[in-house]
Amino acid sequence: MNQADLKEFFLKDRFAAHVGIELLDMAPGRAKAKLEIKDHHRNAVGVVHGAAIFSLADLVFAVASNSHGTVALGINVAISYMTSARDGTLLAEAEEVSINPKLATYLIRILDDDRNLIALFQGTVYRKGETLP
Template sequence: MDMQWFLDRDRFAQMLGIRIVEARPGYAKTAMDLTDDHRNGAGVAHGGAIFSLADLAFAVASNAHGKLSLAVAASIAYVKAGLGSTLYAEATEISLGNKMATYAVTISNDMDDVIASFQGTVYRKDVPYTRETA
């Protein structure tokens, strides 16, 4: 499913260099090449950059259903230093209801090391949200 229009509307994600690798209702994979601008004072990926990568995968997966979905809760656990040249976030739908949906996002690097785990819940508004309605 082409969700590029969604990313085109997100200037912050574009500034970070995040791209959509794959998207379909309830699933999304995003990627971000690590540059010096993404690193913290210790030289590893900044937690905010990692969270933003996961958050975009979460947003794409939930909005790919074509119904405006907005985060109401999100949390992240960092389990390993963010090293490597590219980070990936893979969002999978855990539950889907009429008004709420929950997603799990795994963040890994190009060496297949899991570096963080993200969980998010969205509120699904009764508003169509597609390329044509956005």
């Protein structure tokens, strides 16, 4: 699967689209996406909801881990929130840390407009050995 087909495949992610996540870039083992913060992304205390940040990180995790054309499904993730965000745009950048025929690990950084670190997300996938549909 070439990069254009892969991008088209992930544009079908209805949840990411509903949340407002925009896929910006991808390459083998890497992906970038952004989320423009809107009022509905805020929790009761006025900061961006952790689930919105997690969803942004999860999309680039999925794109980077499936970027080789092999079905990869998350088996473990962890996120650490460093500071809160209120306004502007969040950027998620995924990078492949380790890959073998069955498992791969990714590190995702979520940054604000000033490139301050908002959260770190680490995820591991199981690589099924099947090609993406």
